[in-house]
Amino acid sequence: MGIAGVEAAAGPQPHKVRYTKAAVAVAALLLLFAAPFVVNSYLLFVLNLTLVYAVATLGFNLLVGWSGQIGLAHAALFAIGAYGSAIAMAQGVPFLVTIPLVGLLAGGLAVLIGFPAIRLTGFFLAIATLALGMAIVELFKSARSLTGGGGGLSVQVFTLPGITGSASTYFVTLAVAAIGFFLVRRSLMGRFGRTLQAVRHLGQLSGSLGVSALRYRLIAFGLSGFIAAVAGSLYGQLQTFIFPAMFEMNLLVPMLVMVFVGGAGSHWGPLIGAAFAVVLIELFQDLGDLQAIAYGAVLMIAIAVLPGGLVSLFATFRDSRLIGRFFVRGTTSDRSEVS
DSSP states (O other): OHHHHHHHHHOOOOOHHHHHHHHHHHHHHHHHHHHHSSSSSSHHHHHHHHHHHHHHHHHHHIIIIIIOOOOHHHHHHHHHHHHHHHHHHHOOOOOHHHHHHHHHHHHHHHHHHHHHHTSSSSSHHHHHHHHHHHHHHHHHHHHHHHOOOOOEEEOOOOOOTTTOHHHHHHHHHHHHHHHHHHHHHHHHHHHHHHHHHHHHHGGGGGGTOOOOEEEEEEEHHHHHHHHHHHHHHHHHHOOOOOOOOGGSHHHHHHHHHHHHHHHTTTHHHHHHHEEEEEEHHHHHHOOOOGGHHHHHHHHHHHHOOOTTTHHHHHHHHHHHHHTTTTSSSOOHHHHHOOO
């Protein structure tokens, strides 16, 4: 066998794999960018909602999937983004400026929540953060002069020059989602991601490696809260009217579905899980108070059938003999990079 034959048998080179991934990503972004010009208003709303939930799940996955902390205040931090952005806009602050501001506010609050909470584990951590999240939502109900209380609050819609409000919201959401996924993926593929995994599996024993478990868990809480609030500000723009009941258990349970059904601890699980959850939202919208039960049943079934989430199906197909006959497999290092 000649040199060319050896190279072909060895599989594609890493740079070729990267170029292929980059080409696929650019093509996907172009298709998403063209969506407002080719789909109707309902499909645009569904696509926009999927992207908003994908951003929110990106932060939740960072906390649950990568650092291994079951913090359940995520829906409340999401609400802080929606309310904070709406209130700031009412005071004359431009919408694009409110996005990082509410992110910093929620990120700081998440660290304050996490500082006492991370000393707990498992069920106790979940209950403590859930209680704090419920308290935040109750605060929105009681602050009637600022938030409108249970009656809700109208949101000023941001518009880009020359296009409609719905298209403007979509383009801003698409830009935030693309930037967010890129930055989070880059950070998790490096030392930060490896350290979070070490803290997740070793806990306090990671101190023997010179790693502060407390520090990295707080960082995970802060980043998760920041991303949740950013998604919440986008959600407020999409809905144009918000009220406290939107951010209770009927939102938290679908977020859990997005994380675990998509694939906790994976890079693309949040996007896959968000798309799956939006389909469920459309299917379960007539169930009323039974929605949370239906989501819980789906979550239990998905964890039992697919412990690695829907994202694991891609690895299963990739490694199957049938697919292997048509596609040349990469090296082991290439495979780890894909996940």
